[in-house]
Amino acid sequence: VLVPNLVWNANHGWATVGHTAANADWSAFGLHIQETLAFAGAQFGVFGPILMGAFIVRVALVRRDRPTAPELFLRAFSLPVLILMVVQSGISRAHANWAAVSYVAGTVLVVGWLERTGRDRLVKASILLHLAVFLAFTLTFAGSLRVPLPAKVTIFGSTVEPARALDIFHQMRGWRSLSALALGRMARMPPGTSLAAEDREVMAELDYYTRFRSFPLVMATGSGPPGNQYELARAADAKTGAHALLVSRGENRTDIFARFDDHKLLEEWTVRAGPGRLRYYYVSELTGFRGDR
DSSP states (O other), X not given: OOHHHHHHHHHTTTHHHHHHHHHHTGGGOSOOHHHHHHHXXXXXXXXXXXXXXXXXXXXXXXXXXXXXXXXXXXXXXXXXXXXXXXXXXXXXXXXXXXXXXXXXXXXXXXXXXXXXXXXXXXXXXXXXXXXXXXXXXXXXXXXXXXXXXXXXXXXXXXEEOHHHHTOTTGGGSSHHHHHHHHHHHHTTSOTTOEEEESSHHHHHHHHHHTTTOSSOEEEOOOSSSOOSHXXXXXXXXXXXXXXXXXXXXXXXXXXXXXXXXXXXXXXXXEEEOSTTOEEEEEEEEEEEEOTTO
């Protein structure tokens, strides 16, 4: 099963290993209690508060209520991954969804146990809760549900902006505006100019919002092996990098600039990404791609 994957990675600079290592970010190795608590708390949102609570209780009652053979099988596919992600969050970082794979088996385990012990009402309550949250989420996203919030509140001496703190969609905002700026600038560039990004998130959003483009969209990379699919399959080369417009989050991407004959900062863009959130981008003109030589 693993051999084809290993062969492919060996022929592509161990791209999967590099990508996983970058996500794990062990360069920030240490003890991060706050990150662990935040990750653990987020799991009640990922799995659901009722099911997550039941999962913890089921694991804790291992001696009082011995797990059946099917339950042991399901625990083997849920608990180890969850523990691993908790440890990862403590030594570096971990996004809440990284443990989601645990809850495929975990759901079957918990629901089966609740049904077996006559607590099926909790299952029904969990379903109703999830449907209610989904409805509220959908209405909020559609703009049909608006909850008035104070501009600022003080909690334990710290000032918090509720609209900013509770904006769960901030990562989805601003991309259409960024793409409009990119398209507008590309319309003023000479024919044959490529649009380039140096960040996979920016690349993905530009790929979608400029999907009807008539110019190449490429990934500007530094030295080293590819860190994601875009760097592997759509990296700038001698043709697409002959003249490119780079949209970057960092102003001094010397690792990228070193791979071109010349670079010039053209503009700086500020994009609003929700209440109290701004993203800053630097737009540079790159000419003469020469790679690592």
